[in-house]
Amino acid sequence: MLSTDLEQKEIQVEPQVPESTDPTTEEPDYGTSSLQHQDEAPKEKPSIMKEEKGVTGILNDIVVGALNRKASDIHIEPREGAVLVRYRIDGILRDIYTIDKKYEQTLIFKIKVNAKLRTDEHFAPQDGRIRFEFSGENLDTRISILPTAKGEKVVVRLLSQKGRSFSLEDLGLKDKELEIVKKSYMKPYGSIFTSGPTGSGKTTTLYAILQSVNSRDINITTIEDPVEYEIEGVNQIHINPKAGLTFEKGLRSILRQDPDVIMIGEIRDPETAEIAINSAMTGHLVLSTIHTNDAVTTIPRLIDLGVEPYLVASTLNVVIAQRLCRKLCEKCKKETTLTDPEYQELLRFRPDISKLLPKDQKFFKESACTECGNTGFKGRIGLYEVLEITEDLRKIIMEDHSTDKIYTKAREQGLILIVEDGVGKLIDGILSLSELMRVTALKE
Numbered sequence: 001m002l003s004t005d006l007e008q009k010e011i012q013v014e015p016q017v018p019e020s021t022d023p024t025t026e027e028p029d030y031g032t033s034s035l036q037h038q039d040e041a042p043k044e045k046p047s048i049m050k051e052e053k054g055v056t057g058i059l060n061d062i063v064v065g066a067l068n069r070k071a072s073d074i075h076i077e078p079r080e081g082a083v084l085v086r087y088r089i090d091g092i093l094r095d096i097y098t099i100d101k102k103y104e105q106t107l108i109f110k111i112k113v114n115a116k117l118r119t120d121e122h123f124a125p126q127d128g129r130i131r132f133e134f135s136g137e138n139l140d141t142r143i144s145i146l147p148t149a150k151g152e153k154v155v156v157r158l159l160s161q162k163g164r165s166f167s168l169e170d171l172g173l174k175d176k177e178l179e180i181v182k183k184s185y186m187k188p189y190g191s192i193f194t195s196g197p198t199g200s201g202k203t204t205t206l207y208a209i210l211q212s213v214n215s216r217d218i219n220i221t222t223i224e225d226p227v228e229y230e231i232e233g234v235n236q237i238h239i240n241p242k243a244g245l246t247f248e249k250g251l252r253s254i255l256r257q258d259p260d261v262i263m264i265g266e267i268r269d270p271e272t273a274e275i276a277i278n279s280a281m282t283g284h285l286v287l288s289t290i291h292t293n294d295a296v297t298t299i300p301r302l303i304d305l306g307v308e309p310y311l312v313a314s315t316l317n318v319v320i321a322q323r324l325c326r327k328l329c330e331k332c333k334k335e336t337t338l339t340d341p342e343y344q345e346l347l348r349f350r351p352d353i354s355k356l357l358p359k360d361q362k363f364f365k366e367s368a369c370t371e372c373g374n375t376g377f378k379g380r381i382g383l384y385e386v387l388e389i390t391e392d393l394r395k396i397i398m399e400d401h402s403t404d405k406i407y408t409k410a411r412e413q414g415l416i417l418i419v420e421d422g423v424g425k426l427i428d429g430i431l432s433l434s435e436l437m438r439v440t441a442l443k444e
Helices: 054-068 101-114 175-185 202-213 247-255 270-281 298-304 309-315 340-349 391-399 403-412 418-427 433-439
Strands: 002-004 073-079 082-089 092-100 126-134 137-148 151-160 190-195 220-224 235-238 261-264 285-290 316-328 334-336 363-365 377-388
Touching: 054 073, 054 082, 054 092, 054 101, 054 126, 054 137, 054 151, 073 101, 082 101, 092 101, 101 126, 101 137, 101 151, 175 190, 175 202, 175 316, 175 377, 190 202, 190 270, 202 220, 202 261, 202 285, 202 316, 220 247, 247 261, 247 270, 261 270, 270 285, 270 309, 285 298, 298 309, 298 316, 298 403, 309 316, 309 391, 316 418, 316 433, 363 433, 377 418, 391 403, 418 433
Parallel strands: 190 285, 190 316, 220 235, 220 261, 261 285
Antiparallel strands: 002 126, 073 082, 073 151, 082 092, 126 137, 137 151, 316 377, 334 363
16 A cells, blocks of 8 residues: 555555566556556557546655656656656656646645645745655655746655665775775774765765674764665664754764764765864764765865864775766677777767777677666666875875875875776676766866
8 A cells, every 4th residue: 555644545556566667668557547658659648637546646656656667756847738747767867747737736735735835835945755655664755846937846855764785896886996995984983975966876875884884882873864764773863954953963962972983964064064073083983975076175175164174184084986877788788889980089078088998999888678668777886986095195185285286196096086987887898888978077
């Protein structure tokens, strides 16, 4: 049964989420068809909503459909004459359903009620949460509503309450970089930062580290916004600014709880940064995320937040910059090489890749099959840049913390860039050249 915690209306759904993510596969029969699929071509336009289905049925269908396709986000977007539903699957948005425009206001109203938001507010952003029950398990969702020129747009982030097994190796870390990360989290104190844009897997990497250090003889506490996955044996705190529980105040309280390992969802302000770094200096292992483009620029970012350079130098163990790439489908990927015009184009627009990729190098490109939903990709893997803070780097940070000097010394000591890690995975047949170029940027 799938239902919201505010309305326990039973609807018929499949008890198990299918393994296949093929978008051309028909949805399980939930009772009645309520939505028009964008990735199907029916001979007759299906009924948009039957009276016995109701808006609750439509909302449940949308959520179950996202689970079936293993989506991370649902976008409900107002359009001319219809409402478009899109799923983010493996990091890419795909059109899935349309809903008749006349049901738009009722659907938005239902979402607001379930998320405990103001139903009379149509011109200001609102954020809330809805908990669904699916196959006896809880599914928490984070709701964001934003007014647009054509109506209110809703984005639903799916947050599985079920604990997941994480492995740094499975995420994409290997060889020297994996050893550096393992050495850094085995230290009883210091800090580990993951950096990258939104949706690059930073928090997932920290969860993998938490599971690696998790044991009954240490106290691990996290403060997050939101708690994305539950980990057995870890004390996880969800921030609540309305109740006065912010990262800063929560972190101060955590320090009174005798923690050994602390994970902070994100360093957002000078106060949180200062407390985190001081905690790392006083015998705690601190994990956190920060928004920077690469590993090296994390250091000046912390200093810009007001942390003294000597504190950054003495407490920082390692910085992990990362991106998420779609993996090639193992069933349908095809071997290829670059033609001369293609190589010249690569040489012109991405010289950083062309220098690492011989002209006659064989690699694989995407194709299409039912296994991957005719996309050529199935699953995702991380591209990593792991900066170990050595004694030489500590001296540079304390002396003048020049980004150029830090970068030059790190490269001398063997720093592998994200694009270099990506080329290695390209040659290994894990990802395609087009995907590598999509997620990496040319470093000037």
